[in-house]
Amino acid sequence: MLLHSLNQEDIKKSFSSTFYARGHGYYRSNRVHDLKISSDNNEDKISATVAGSDIYYVTITIFGATGKVSVKSNCTCPIGSSCKHVIATLLKALDKKPLATINTSIIKPAVAPPVLPIKNNQPSPAEDFRINLWLKNLEATVTKTTNEKTVDETYSLRYILKFNDDVLKLNLILVRRLKSGMLGSTKDFSKNSYNHEAHLFPIDHEILKKIDTAQKIENNYQTYYGYPIKGNHFEKLLPDIIATNRCHFESANNPAVKLTGTKTATADWKLDNDGFQTLHFNFFDQSVGLSLFIINQLWYAKKEAGEIGVVETGIEQNLLALLLSAPKIPPESAQRVATLFMQQEKLSVISKPKLFSNHTIEKLKPVICLCLTAVPVKQYGFHNQQYQYYFSEKAVASLSFNYDGRVIDWFSKDDTIHQVQNEQLTQYVRDKIAEKKAMDELKSHQLKLIGDVQMYREHSDNAKAHHYFLIGHEQHDPLDFTAQTIPLLRAQGWQIEINSDYPYQIIDEPIDEWYSSIDDSEGYDWFNLELGISVQGEKINLLPVLQQLFKKLKSNNNQFDLSKNETVLAQLPNGKYIPLPVERVQNIVNVLIELYDSNSLTNGDFLQLSRLQAARLLELEAAVGAAQLRWFGGEKLCLLAEKLTQFKGVEAVSVPKKFKGELRPYQQEGLNWLQFLREYEFGGILADDMGLGKTVQALSHIAVEKSTKRMDAPTLIVAPTSLMFNWRMEAERFAPHLKILVLHGSDRKQNYDSISQYDLVLTTYPLLKFDKGILLKNTFHFLILDEAQCIKNSKSLSTQIVQQIKSKQRLCLTGTPLENHLGELWSLFHFLMPGLLGAEKQFNQVFRIPIEKNGDQDRRAHLMRRIAPFMLRRTKNNVVKELPEKVHIVRQVEIEGAQRDLYETIRVTMQKKVRQEIAKLGLSRSQIIILEALLKLRQVCCDPRLLKIDSAKKNKAKSAKLELLMELIPELLEEGRRILLFSQFAEMLELIEVELNNKKIAYVKLTGQTKDRATPVQQFQNGEIPLFLISLKAGGTGLNLTAADTVIHYDPWWNPAVEDQATDRAHRIGQNKTVFVYKLVTKGTVEEKILEMQQKKRALMEGLFSDNPSGKVALTEKDLQGFFEPLEPMVER
Template sequence: MSEHLMQHLEPRPRLWLGSVEFSAFEPRNGRMQRHIQHRAALAYGYAGQYVSSARAHHELPVARQPLSEKALRETLQALGFRIATRQSKALPESAGDIFELPSDSAWLRFVLNDLPLLREQGWEIEYSDDFAFDLTPVDDWYAIVDEAPDRDWFDLELGIVINGERLSLLPILLNLLRTHPELLNPAQLARRRDDEQILVPIHSPQAHNKPKLMQVALPYGRLKPVLSTLGDFYLRDEPSETRLRLPTPDATRLNALKELPLSWEGGERLRGFAERLRDIRTQPTPPPADLAATLRPYQAEGLSWMQAMRELEVGGILADDMGLGKTLQTLAHLLCEKNAGRLDRPAMVVMPTSLIPNWQDEAQRFAPTLRVAALHGAGRKKHFDHLFDYDLLLTTYALLPKDLDALAKVPLHVLILDEAQYIKTPGSKAAQAARQLKARQRLCLSGTPLENHLGELWSLFHFLLPGWLGDAKAFNRDYRVPIEKHGDQERLQHLNARIKPFLLRRTKEQVATELPAKTEITHWVELNEAQRDVYETVRLAMDKKVREEINRKGVARSQIIILEALLKLRQVCCDLRLVNSATPPSRGGSSGKLASLMEIIEELLLEKRRILLFSQFTSMLGLIEQELQHRGIDYALLTGATKNRRVPVQDFQKGKVQIFLISLKAGGVGLNLTAADTVIHYDPWWNPAAEHQATDRAYRIGQEKPVFVYKLITRGTVEEKIQHLQLEKSALAAGILDGREAGDWKLAPEDIDALFEPLPGRKPRKR
C-alpha cells in the first residue's frame, strides 16, 4: 500500500491543553496537599487523522513528514515547553506528544501571548473541560459611585463586564487576596510589570443552571491602583458584598483610578472633590488686605490650604514647627472669612491657659479688625450673653468643660484647637467637651501632633473627622499594632497617604530659605494666682517706699531704691522662690512662667532644636535645673561658678545635650555656640545691646541655620512695662536695669506710675 501514499502533505499541528486536580502527601509538612497539573499534547494531523511520535497510525493514506514534525516540536520548545517526564491524568496518553511548562505564570503567559500566534499560524487548539487556563475575555471595566450631598459617605463598586454581564470585583478580589496576601504589599506589587497578568477564577451566575466557573486574566497594570488604594477595605468586607462604603474624606482614593479606562457612572461631584483635595496646596488665596503683616510664601500656602479645606467642608491639622507662625496663618484665615461675609457666627480657639495673652497680642497686632473676647478669668461669664457680638472667642482646655453648657449652645463658624495635643487622650474632659461643640469647620494647630504613639493622632482626627479612621479598636488593629509593634512600613505608608491631604507640616529646615536669619518672638505669660497675690503685696510696699525716697532725695538720687524695688518685682515674675520673704508654694505652683517654659522646651526638644537658655538670675537657673532633672532631660550649665568653661561648651557643640543654661554674666559674651538654633530669654534683658550680645552666641558668623529667639514676658507686670519703655526710651530702660549713672537716664512721673501700676483686673489700693 505504501506505493499509493501521498508523499508531500504537510502535517497540521493540533495542541490539546488539559489540567487535572489531585491531592498528594507532602512530606515537608506531613499533610495532604492540593495540586493542579497542566499538560499540552502535540499531535500531527494528516488527512484528518492524528498521530504522535510515540503512536503511529497504521492506515494513514499519506507519508509522514519527520522533519516537519520535528520543527513543530521545536516551535513548542522555543516557547518554553519541555517534554513531560512524569505521568499525568491531565490528558490521555493517546492525545499526542506530552509537554509541560515550568510554572503557572509560564502557562498564563503562553495562553495570553503565544497561543493566539499559533492559531494565526494554523495550529488547531483544543481545551479539555478542566483546563485551568481556558480564559474568558473581559469586555470592559466599570465604576459606579453612589453619593448624596447630605451624606458623609459614598458607595463604590468596581467591576468587569464578561459576556455582557457585570461582575463586581469586590468578592473576586477578596478571594484573590486571601490566596495571594502578598498583593497587599506595595513593594511586592510594584515589582510586577504592568503587562503581567494574574489568573482569577470567577463564578458566573446563570439563571437556569448552576454557576459556571470561568477563568479571567487581569493585568497588574489595572490591579495596582485598585489594590494599592482599596486593598485594606477589601479585606474587611464580606464576600457577598458587591460595593464598598467609604467615608467622604477617602474620596482621594478615587484619584488613583483616574488613569484607568473605566466606564464611570455617577460620582461627578465626589470625583471633583477628590481632585481638589489632591491639589489642595496649589490653589492660591490672596492674603486679606487688612492683615497687618506680610506672609512668607509658606505662610501664604498655609492660608490657601485652610481656605481650601473650608471650601471643601473638611478639617485638618496645621502642624508647622514652633515659631513658624501658625497663629498668624490662622488669623489670616479668619480675616478672609470675615471679609467674605462668611463669619456670621463667632470662631473659637481653645488653647492652654498660658497662650491666652499671646493670642490677644497677635490678634490685636495682626488682625485689629477682629472683635476678640477672652473667655478667661473670673469675669468671663459676663460675655456669655453677648457671644455673637464677637468674631473670635478665646477659651482654655481647663475652662471649656466647665463652661460647656453655655458654649455648646453657640453654633461656631470655625473651631480651632491650639496645641491640639492637649486632646491626645480621647477620654479626657477637654477632648470630650471639644467634640460636643458645633462648627462648620474644625482645625487643629500643633507642632507635635504625635508625641508618644499613633493613638494620639487618632484622637485628633476623631475630633476633626469623627469616624473617618474608624473607632479606636479598629485603628489599633489596622494601624497602631502593625506599625508600632511589628514595624510594618507598608501600613505606615498607607496611613500617611490617607492623612496627607488633611495634614500640613513644614519644618524649620524645609522653609529655611524663606526665613530671616533671626526671628524674634515675644511669648506672653500670665502670673499664676499665688504670684499675683505676692506681686501686688510687693508692688504696694515698693511703690510706697520709692515715692517716699523720691520725695526726700529726688529721682536721680533714688536710683538704688528704684532698682531694688524693680528687682523684687522682676523676681516675683520669674518664680516666687526667688523672693526671700515668700513661702515656697507646692511644687509647680511657684511660677506660671516656669510652667510655660517647660511646655515650650518639651515641644522644642521633640523638634530636635538646640537651645540656649539665658537668665540674669543664677538662682533661677538652679530652679530650671530641678525641672529638667525631674523630667530626665540632660543639659549643660555655665555660670560664674563654673570652673572649666570648656567642658559644657564642648558638650553642647558636639551634641551631647540639647539645652545649655547660661547666666548673663558668665555667658553673655565671648562664646561661640553656633550649634544652637534657638535662644530663650527667660527674664528680659532691658539693655537691648546686652540682650543682642547674648543672642549672638548663636546668631553669628558660621551659623547656617535660622535662629529663633523667644522672650518670655509676664503680661501686665513690670516686665511688660519696661519692654514698652525699652521701645520708647531705650536709654532710660537700659539705665534702670543696668544701674547706670544718674546722668544717663531720667524718670518722668508718668514712668513711675507705669512701672508700679497694679496688675490688670486689680483695683489700685490707696497708698
C-alpha cells in the same frame, strides 16, 4: 588499717576543690558526729552523721592495698556520694584512732554485749542537734496544724502528673496565687530551699517524706521528667497526693485530679481490615478515651476530665505490663499466639486471636494515589527577628498505592498486603516496578523527599515527615506544580486528593461575571467600594485578593508585563487561588494600585475612600467599562469626583484691607490652603513650627470669611489657658475689626446668651467640661483648636466634648501633631474628619502596629500620602531662606492668684520706700533702693520662691511663668530644637532643674559655680544634650554655641545689649539656621515695662544700669513711676 595510709592531701586531690573546701569547713566547725571506724576482711568501714540543712548519714568503705586505696561512699543528701559530708567524715576519721577490730566469728550468740557505763548525763552534740531539729519541726508542724495562716500561701505546692513513655511521672512545682484567685507564674520546687518550705502544709511535708522513702525502696529516682510512679509504695502514696486537691494532669490550670472508682475490663483481640490483630481492653461501662498504665496494678486515666482509678481485669499483675506492650499480630503469627494462650492457664481469661484457614495470593496493578497536604517541618533560620529553630508549614505530597481497596504507603517494608473480607484472608503481592516508576515521575517534577533534604533530616522532630515529598523545594514554584503538573498526572490515571490544609489549591471553574458597587450613604465623609466576581452564583470580593496580588506582581511602572492572553493566579481569602485573565483586569489594576497607595481595606474587606480620593473613580469607571464590569451605585460620589477632577490647584486669596498685617509668602500660602479646605468642606492641621505664625494665618483666614460675609456665626478658638491672652493680643493687633469675646473667668456665664453676637470666641480646654452645655447649643463657623495636641488622647473628656461641638469647618493648630505614638495623630483626624483614617481599631491594625512595631516604611508612606492633603507643615528651614536670621518672639503670661497678690504687696511696699528714698536723697543717689525694689518685683515675676522674705514663704504661690516654660520646652524639643535657656538668677535655674528632672528631660548647666565649662559646652555642641541652662552672667559672653537654634530669655534684663550678647552665643558666624529668640514676660508687670523700655528707651536704660560708673543717669521720676504701676484688672475668670 588502710585508713592509716591516707592523709589530708590525698583526700584533697581526690575530690573537687569546691566540695573539698565545703567539706573542710564542715569538719572544722565540728559538724561530724557519731563517728564509727571498723576494719574487717581488708576493708575499713566508717560511718557518721553530719549536721547540715538536715541530718545526713554517711557510710564509707576503704578497700584495696596500701599504696593503691579505693574509697566507696554513700550519703543520704541529694548528691548521694563524694559530697562535702563524705569529705568532712574522712577528715574527721583521720583524727581518730580506730576502734578495736572485731572478729564476729568468735562472738557467741548467747553472750550479751557488755553494758557501757554512762560517763555523764549530757547528750552528745549529734544527739543534741537531732533533738533540737526534731523539736523545731514538731513545733512548726503543731503551729501549722493549729493555725494554717502561718503557711505562706502566696505560692502553693502543686503535684503535676505527666505521661512519658507510658510511665506516669510526678513533678513538683510552686504556683503563685493571684489576688483575683487565679493562678499566676510557676517555678520548680526544691526540697532543699528554706524559702520553698515556707509554702508547705503539714500534709505536703508528710508526702515529701513518703516520696523519699518510696524512691529508695522502689529504686525509682527522680529524672529529668519527674518522679516515676512505679511500684507498690508509690501506688499507696498516689491517693494521698490526690487528696490534697492540688494534683493536676499536665498543668496546674487543669482540673484537680479525682480518684474515681475501679473499672472492670476484659482483654480481647481487635481485628483490623488488613488482618492484623491488636490486644484491646473493653470496659464494662463502655468507657472510651482512657489511657492505661502500670504502677503496681493496672490503672486508667482520663486526663481531660482529671479522672484516675484502678482497672480490674482478672489478669495477674506480673503479666499486665507485657500484655499492654503486645505488638500488632500479623495473620501469619496468629496461630502461634493462639497456641500459647490455649496452653497457659494464666492466659485463659483472654480470648485467643482469630485464625484464618483460607489464603489466596493475587497480583494486581496498583492505582497510584497522591495526596497533597501540609505538614510542620522544623528548621533553623531567621524567624521572629532572630536566628532560631522553628516550625513552618510545608506543602507536601504523600504517595501511596491502592491494591483493590487496600492502600499501602510507598515506604512500607511489607512485600505483601492483607485484606480480610467475609472471613476470607486475601494476600496481594506488591508491584515494585510500577511503584518505582511513580516515584521517578514525582522526582522528574522536582519533588524531593524531606528525608533527603539535609537541613530537615538533621532534626529528629522531622522523622515522621521524612517520607513526604516536598513541593516547591528551592526555586521551584509550588503553584506551577499544582496548576500544570497535577492535571497531567490526572490524565495518566493518578488519583489526586487535595486536603483542605494544602496551601496551593486552585479553583477550576469559569467566572460568571465581574461586579462593582459603591456605598455613598448620606452623611458620611467616606465611601465603601467593593469589586468582585461571581463563580457558580457565589459572589467573591476580589479587593483583598488583588491587594495580595499587587505585592507579588512583577510589574513595570505599575503595568502588567504579561501577555493579554495569559492568566495570573490570585489568592482568595479562603486560601485558594483563582486564575484571572490579564486582559480583563489590567486596566482596573492600574487604577487600584494608585488607590491602594492611599487607602486600606476595612474589616469588611471594602476599599474605603475619602472624598478627596473620589476623583480616582472616574479613572476606575473608565477601566470598568473596558473590562465589561457591572457597576452599581456611586452617583453622588461621581458628582464629587467630577468636581475634584476639575480642580486645578490652590488659588491665591486676597487679604482683606481690614487685616492689619503683612503676611510672609509662606503665611500667604497657608491662608490659600485654609481657604481651599473651606471650599471643599474639609478639615485640616496647620502644623507649622513654633514661631512661624500659625495664629496670624488663622486670623487672616477668619478675616477673609468676615470680609466675604460667609461668616454668619462666630469662630470658636480653644486654647491652653497660658495662650488665652496671646490670642486676644494678636487678634487686637492684626484684626481689630473682629468683635472678641474671652469666655473666661467666673462671670463668663453672663455672656452665654450673647455668644452669637461676636466674631471670635476664646475659651480654654479646662473650661470645656464646665461650658459644655452652652457650647453644644451653639453652631460655630469655624472650630479651631490651638495646641491641638491637647486632644491627643481620644478617650479624654476634652476630646470627646470638642468632637460634639457643631461647626462648618474644623481646624487644628499644633507644631507637634505627633508626640508619642500614631494614636495621637488618629485622635486629631478623628476630630477633623471622622472616618478618614477608619475606626481606631482598624487604624491600629493597618497603620500603627506595622509602622511602630515592624518599622513598615511602605505603610508609613501610605499613611503620609493619605493625610498629606489635610496637613500643612513648614519648618523654619523650609520658609526662612535668608539664614541666619533672628526671629524675636515675646510670650506673655498673666500672673494670678497668690502670685498676683504677692506682687501687689511687694509693689505697694517698695513703691513707698522708693518714693521716700528719692525724696530724701534724690533720684541719682537712690539707685540701690531702686534696684532692690525692682529686683524683688522681678523675682516675684520669675518665681515667688526666689524672694527670701517671710511673707513670700508663707504665700506658697506658684509661678505662672515657670508653668509656661514647662509647656514650651517639651514642644520645642519635640520639633527637634536645640535650646539655650538664659536667666540672671542661678537659683531660678535650680528651680527649673527640678521641673526638668520631674519630666525626665536631659540638660546641661553652666553657672558661675561651674568649674569645668568645656564639658557641658562640648556635650551640647556635639548633639548629646539638646538643652543648655546658662546663667546670664556666666555664659552670656565668650561661648560659641552655634549648635543652638533657639534662645529663651526666662527673665528680661535691663540692658538689652547684655541680652543681645547672650543671644549671639548662637547667632554668630558658623550658624546656618534661623535663631528663634523667645522672651518670657509676665503681662502688666515690671517685666513688660522693661521690655517696652528696651524697645523705646534703649539709651535711657543703658544710662541707668551701665557698668561704667561715669555713665549718666537720664531716668526721670516719671519714667521710674512706670515700673511701679499697679497691675491692670484681670479678665474675670
